[in-house]
Amino acid sequence: MSIRARAATVLAAAAALLVTGALPASGHGNATDPPSRNYGCWQRWGSDFQNPAMATEDPMCWQAWQADTNAMWNWNGLYRENVAGNHQAVIPDGQLCSAGRTQNGRYAAMDTVGDWKAANKPRDFTVNVYDQALHGADYYRVYITRQGFDPLTQPLRWSDLELVTEVGRTPPQSNTVIPVNAGDRTGRHIVYTIWQASHLDQSYYFCSDVNFTS
Template identity: 50%
Template structure:
């Protein structure tokens, strides 16, 4: 049997097959090392109180999204799951890049609740979305998995008389009620807002300008001001 010749270090010279495997392993490691962290890139957040539409549907029905009773008990979540279940599974990833603060110019009326993302168009549909009861002065809470921090939040609420059951949210339906300052990176960020002068059912619309990149998040939360 023919033996391998020893190399200069006293070991055996690897076979061509082993050399090829080693090269492939090294190349694979180099490629993996250059890939961005997909988990971190997709791990963002949403308004969890008052719950954004996608988050409310996921929290309520995520474990039983095939349950037919949803169609009667929560018809807006039902239509959202029928349109695209990924809208709910990725409740933390409703973002657009590079808006440079041009929110109104680049977000058409009727597409605010989806952040103008066609895959989330079900969130724009008017109807009997489940609402969170709040007082005229209440706290908004963001949960951010990746702790990006915020350059600011802009908070709007629909005008008195807006009918969320029949109307899509447009810029003309909203009043700006708060613009916050910066927030350091944290998973949980809360701030107080006032919707005084309003009562009954409304839509809360929040813009989050994240600090790490030019990434903008927009959500609608349904509220009942008592």
């Protein structure tokens, strides 16, 4: 399919979403800083998603838009229900960024291995979670990949992650700021955040690509 034809397909999908009122997405939430993969794609390209320059300037987002535009328009819907805290049992290795291909595989492109845009961060940084629907949290857990993991060539597994921060019950608020220390990590990593919402058994999973600079 040509770039022009692909752009027309994406435009048609966006128009359909506008008709149904699903653009922009409403409810739920996401990690906004460092941005999750699908939130970052929406942030950078949501107002310019027909631009063929995305294919060369941001190829990981390009493949994600081609795979399922709804993964970006619904940037706040990457969750599973009724996990009962058994995150590792429910979500297989290699599918952590899509929450085990949740929502009928809508977010599967988030698991694609490659050079996702990474936010430069110092080792002491914060994870910001936008709670758009004011669900509150039973807990937040922030993991970072171990030193030596290469997100450009390796699929993410649970054994690649180390729990670095956990925050307990948090009342509903639009933005939760979680202080994180990355230890002696350097270079490229994935920050993996689990947000267990309080309003029901609803678990959110966010892959954020970072580059530790100091």
